[in-house]
Amino acid sequence: MLEINKFTNHILKDISFSLKEEEHLIILGANGAGKSTLAKVLSTLISNDKVKLFNEEVNSLSDEKRARFINYIPPKLEIFDEYITLYEFLELSFIEKINRKKLEEIISLLKLEKIKNRACNDLSSGEKQLLLLASSIIHNAKITIFDELTANMDITRVQEAFLIFNSKYLQQKIIITHNLDLAFHLKYKILYLEEGEVKFFGQSKEFFSKEILSKFYQNCLKVVDGHLVVKL
Numbered sequence: 001m002l003e004i005n006k007f008t009n010h011i012l013k014d015i016s017f018s019l020k021e022e023e024h025l026i027i028l029g030a031n032g033a034g035k036s037t038l039a040k041v042l043s044t045l046i047s048n049d050k051v052k053l054f055n056e057e058v059n060s061l062s063d064e065k066r067a068r069f070i071n072y073i074p075p076k077l078e079i080f081d082e083y084i085t086l087y088e089f090l091e092l093s094f095i096e097k098i099n100r101k102k103l104e105e106i107i108s109l110l111k112l113e114k115i116k117n118r119a120c121n122d123l124s125s126g127e128k129q130l131l132l133l134a135s136s137i138i139h140n141a142k143i144t145i146f147d148e149l150t151a152n153m154d155i156t157r158v159q160e161a162f163l164i165f166n167s168k169y170l171q172q173k174i175i176i177t178h179n180l181d182l183a184f185h186l187k188y189k190i191l192y193l194e195e196g197e198v199k200f201f202g203q204s205k206e207f208f209s210k211e212i213l214s215k216f217y218q219n220c221l222k223v224v225d226g227h228l229v230v231k232l
C-alpha cells in the first residue's frame with residue numbers, strides 16, 4: 001500500500017494519490033513532465049514526509065525496511081565497480097544471503113547465460129536493462145518502480161518483460177514508460193502527469209477511451225480492434 005499526500009516541490013505540484021496493496025500503476029506523460037522525479041519521491045531518493053508505505057511514514061523506516069518495501073530501478077545502470085560482472089551484480093541484489101538456485105533460475109528466465117561472466121560496463125544498453133530487471137526480481141521488494149525499463153530493449157525482449165510484468169515474479173509494480181502499447185496491454189491503473197501535475201488518475205479502460213486519448217495525445221493515437229495504433 002502506497003500513499004502520497006499533497007507533495008509539492010519545484011517540479012511537482014500538489015501530488016496526492018494512493019494505491020492499494022497489489023494494485024499496479026503506469027505513469028505516463030511527456031518528456032520533462034516529472035515522472036522520474038515522482039518515482040524518486042515515492043522511493044524516497046528525494047527525501048520527504050508526504051509518502052506512506054504500508055501505513056508507515058517513509059522517513060521513519062530503517063534502511064533495511066525501506067529496501068524491502070520499495071525498489072527504484074533507474075533508466076540507466078550505474079556501476080560503482082567497472083570490473084564487476086553481471087553474475088556478481090546479481091549476487092549483490094539479494095537482501096538476505098545469496099540463493100544460487102534462484103540466481104540461476106533468473107539468469108535462465110532472462111536468457112542471460114551467455115553474458116553472465118561479462119563485465120557490466122561492457123554490456124549493451126538493452127543487456128544492462130535486462131540485468132536491472134533480473135536484479136529487481138532477485139531483490140523482490142514489495143513495490144518495484146521501473147523507470148523506462150524497456151527503452152533500449154528489442155521487441156522480443158519487450159515481450160519477455162511484458163510476460164514477467166504479468167507473472168508472479170514481481171510483487172506490486174509501478175512502471176514509467178513512453179511505450180504506450182505496453183501501457184495499453186498491461187491494463188494497470190494509469191497516472192498521467194503534465195508539467196508536474198496529475199491530470200488523470202484512474203482505470204486503463206477509461207484512459208484509453210477516445211475522449212481521453214484525444215485530450216492528451218490529440219489525433220496521434222487510437223484503438224482499433226483491440227490494438228493501439230499510432231499515426232505518424
Ligand SMILES: Nc1ncnc2c1ncn2[C@@H]1O[C@H](COP(=O)(O)OP(=O)(O)OP(=O)(O)O)[C@@H](O)[C@H]1O
Binds near residue numbers: 032038
Ligand atoms: N535536479 C534537478 N534540478 C533542476 N531541475 C530538474 C532536476 N531534475 C529534473 N529537473 C527538471 O524537472 C523536470 C522533470 O524532470 P523528470 O526527469 O522528472 O521528467 P520525466 O517526466 O521523467 O521526463 P522524461 O520522460 O524526459 O524522462 C524537467 O524539466 C527536468 O529538467
